[in-house]
Amino acid sequence: DAGVTQSPTHLIKTRGQQVTLRCSPKSGHDTVSWYQQALGQGPQFIFQYYEEEERQRGNFPDRFSGHQFPNYSSELNVNALLLGDSALYLCASSWATSGYTFGSGTRLTVV
């Protein structure tokens, strides 16, 4: 049974560009949450999607947006990339009261 799958695994973008990261949740999970983990820090909550709608949002600017599809997969979009957006972006899926299952993340480097 595949866990959470994220793509791509690594990405290098130039400042000002836009990026889309993708996540397929664990089978049976209907909720997807996105986290940003800067080097040496714990993950920070970006937002959560459930039933194709953004249900909760952390303290991130509107440059960060997302989407959830009918098959529960999700995308994270970041516009107008800044150097400070360089981080590991983690997707986590869950269902009901289950704990989170995290993917291995997408390492984004902005140059």
Next chain:
Amino acid sequence: TQLLEQSPQFLSIQEGENLTVYCNSSSVFSSLQWYRQEPGEGPVLLVTVVTGGEVKKLKRLTFQFGDARKDSSLHITAAQPGDTGLYLCAGALGSGGSNYKLTFGKGTLLTVNP
């Protein structure tokens, strides 16, 4: 803003030693989770504690949730090199079901030397 502080930030010990990692907050959480993260991977859930004063054991790992549900500790007995990794505590806030978000501490980077 809810903050979780973990200590120590770094810990390097010899195989066979015992250790304790602490996670403290001024906020009350509905539950607290502990994760272990290895380089290049996402965090893996170790345990969820829900009730104040709760103690859970997972082989050589013992987790405790404070009575006031603001703090937690992770104790590892007879550490092994395979225990090496970043240990993260995360407090959960939400309205139930899957509708919760996690606030993570910065983590404790544990190195167990053979």
